[in-house]
Amino acid sequence: MASIASARYGKDNVRVYKVERDEKTGVQTVTEMTVCVLLEGAIETSYTKADNSVVVATDSMKNTVYIKAKEHPVTPPELFGSILGTHFIETYSHLTAAHIKIVTHRWTRMTIDGTPHPHSFYRDGAETRNVEVVARKGKGLGIRSGIAGLLVLKSTGSQFHGFVRDEYTTLPEVWDRILSTEVDANWSWKTFPNVAAVTAAVPKFDKAFDDARDITMKTFAEEDSPSVQNTMYKMCEYIMEAVPEVENVDYSLPNKHYFEIDLSWHKGLKNTGKDAEVYAPQSGPNGLINVTVARSQTAAKL
Numbered sequence: 300m301a302s303i304a305s306a307r308y309g310k311d312n313v314r315v316y317k318v319e320r321d322e323k324t325g326v327q328t329v330t331e332m333t334v335c336v337l338l339e340g341a342i343e344t345s346y347t348k349a350d351n352s353v354v355v356a357t358d359s360m361k362n363t364v365y366i367k368a369k370e371h372p373v374t375p376p377e378l379f380g381s382i383l384g385t386h387f388i389e390t391y392s393h394l395t396a397a398h399i400k401i402v403t404h405r406w407t408r409m410t411i412d413g414t415p416h417p418h419s420f421y422r423d424g425a426e427t428r429n430v431e432v433v434a435r436k437g438k439g440l441g442i443r444s445g446i447a448g449l450l451v452l453k454s455t456g457s458q459f460h461g462f463v464r465d466e467y468t469t470l471p472e473v474w475d476r477i478l479s480t481e482v483d484a485n486w487s488w489k490t491f492p493n494v495a496a497v498t499a500a501v502p503k504f505d506k507a508f509d510d511a512r513d514i515t516m517k518t519f520a521e522e523d524s525p526s527v528q529n530t531m532y533k534m535c536e537y538i539m540e541a542v543p544e545v546e547n548v549d550y551s552l553p554n555k556h557y558f559e560i561d562l563s564w565h566k567g568l569k570n571t572g573k574d575a576e577v578y579a580p581q582s583g584p585n586g587l588i589n590v591t592v593a594r595s596q597t598a599a600k601l
C-alpha cells in the first residue's frame with residue numbers, strides 16, 4: 300500500500316510588475332517580482348482519488364497574486380508575502396499552510412546629468428532580494444529574507460593554508476589569493492503572530508536588507524580572509540548584532556576559483572606566485588561552503 304507522505308502544489312514563476320505614481324512630484328517607483336505560491340492541506344484525495352473538489356486551481360493562485368498586488372503595497376516583500384500567504388489559509392478552510400517565495404529584481408533609478416530621473420531605471424546586476432514566507436494555520440508567519448546573486452571578487456586580501464595535507468592533496472598553501480563568490484545570504488525572523496505584527500515591523504525589513512548587504516560587502520572587502528568558512532561566519536555574527544529580531548543567519552558561498560597559469564614555457568615568462576597577473580577563471584568544479592548561525596542559548600539567557 301502506498302500513501303502520500305507530503306504534498307504541496309501551486310504556481311511558480313508568476314511575474315508581476317507594479318508602478319507607484321506620485322501625482323504631486325511626477326516621480327514613479329517600480330517593483331518587479333517573480334512569485335511562487337505553494338499550498339498544503341487536506342489535498343491528498345486530489346492525488347489519490349482524482350478529487351478536484353479540494354483543488355484551488357493554480358491559475359486562480361496566479362490571479363490572486365495580481366489582485367493582492369493591486370489591493371496592497373508590494374513592498375517590503377516580507378509584508379506582501381505575509382498578506383498573500385495569510386489570504387490563502389484564511390480563505391480556504393481545508394488549506395493549512397501557504398509557502399510564498401518572492402524574488403525582487405533590481406530596477407535602479409537612472410541619474411541623468413546628476414539628477415535622479417523620475418521614471419527611468421536600469422538593471423545594475425543580477426542580484427535579487429528574496430523573501431520566503433510560510434503562513435501556517437494557528438502558527439503565525441515564518442519569514443526568511445535574503446540576498447542572492449551578488450557576485451563579488453577581491454584581487455588580494457585572502458589566504459588559505461593549514462588545511463589537511465595527505466596523499467589526496469595537491470593544492471598548495473597560499474598567503475595571497477583571489478577570492479570570488481556569488482553571495483546567497485538569508486536571515487530568519489522570529490515568528491510573527493499575524494499580518495498586523497508584520498506591518499508593525501515594516502521599517503525593520505528594508506534596514507535589515509541594507510545592513511546585511513553592507514555587512515557582506517564590508518566584511519568581504521576589509522577582512523584579510525583566512526578561509527571562506529571564517530569570513531562567512533563573521534558576516535553572520537555581524538548581521539545578528541545589527542538585527543536583534545533575527546534568529547539565525549545562513550550563507551551559501553560558492554568558491555569561484557581563479558587558477559594561476561604557468562607561462563614559463565614561453566620565453567621563461569614569470570606568471571606564478573608574486574609574478575602572477577594573468578589567471579584562468581574556472582567555471583567548475585567549485586567549492587561550496589554553507590553555514591547557518593543561530594543565537595546560542597546561553598547568550599540568549601544572559
Ligand SMILES: O=c1[nH]c(=O)c2[nH]c(=O)[nH]c2[nH]1
Binds near residue numbers: 470525528586
Ligand atoms: O576558503 C576555502 N575553504 C576551503 O574549504 C577550501 N578548499 C579549497 O580547496 N580551497 C578552499 N578555500
